[in-house]
Amino acid sequence: MDTDVLEIDTARRRIVDLTDEVRSFCRTHQDGLCNVFVPHATAGVAIIETGAGSDDDLLDTLERLLPRDDRYRHAHGAPGHGADHVLPALVSPSVTVPVQGGKPLLGTWQSVVLVDLNSDNPQRKVRLSFIGA
Template structure:
């Protein structure tokens, strides 16, 4: 298995498009599967359209579903930080993309994005792993 770790700063954006990095990682690897994994308890990855508003819509929807208040049992960090720990139940911490000839088989409008609503930690690691098929 080949693997590479990306270091991502989420201070300016709650979603970060990782598609180019995933494509670059897969480019010389042939056929197989690329797994994108976020080893954090408060972030996830998703496949969605970016640039047309869907990424902002996702963040707004998650913030409505996970309000920042004192309802959470997990209560440390900034107010409402417990919501960040619920996020991976809605946005999975990993996805797997099929790869053919070194090209991720994403649909025309699909992008791989890191989703991070956590205001307490802006430094994220994303592990890309490739298994040949």
Template sequence: MPDAFATRTLDIATGASETVHDLTGSCVAFLREVADGRDGLLNVFVPHATAGIAIIETGAGSDDDLLDALQTLLPADDRWRHRHGSAGHGRDHVLPAIVPPHATLPVISGRLELGTWQSVCLVDTNRDNANRQVRLSFLG
């Protein structure tokens, strides 16, 4: 019987601009290797204080709409008490309260069960940290 728990860390280069990075393909590939047709849960976790995980449609403008909405909710200006880094960086530390740093998703028969237009995405508004890690963990 395969192991009931498997985990992997992805290294993601997000660059120097705000981004929504699609992780779905990496999640599917990971499950193909470790799930072995089993039911279970996939946990996606970003161990950073300034990034989050979102389930959102990508490629049709929704990813840019999300970044625009976050800019409206969390403007990159001097209102923030947390003041190191780029101007407005304090907002990046508030982001995980709105876009949580994790998502737990169903896996049925070894396959990630997302809706038709759903993708698993890393949301990173921190222009000061171009390299992120994302941990994928399967329990099944």
């Protein structure tokens, strides 16, 4: 298995497009699977369309589903931080993409994104791993 770790700062953006980094990582391989994993308890990875409003729609939906208030038992950190710990149940901490000829087999409008609503920790690591066929 080949692996690499990306260092991502999410201080100014809550959805970060990782597609170019995933493509670059896969370029040095042939056929297999690329796993994108975020080893944090308050972030996730998704495959969505970006740039056409879907990323903002995702943020709006997550804010409605996970309001920032005092309802959470996990109560340390910024107000509503407990919601950050529920996020990975809705946005998985990993996705796996098939790769053929060094190219991730994403659909025309699909992008791999990091989703991070947690303002307490903007420094994130994303692990890319490749397993050959």
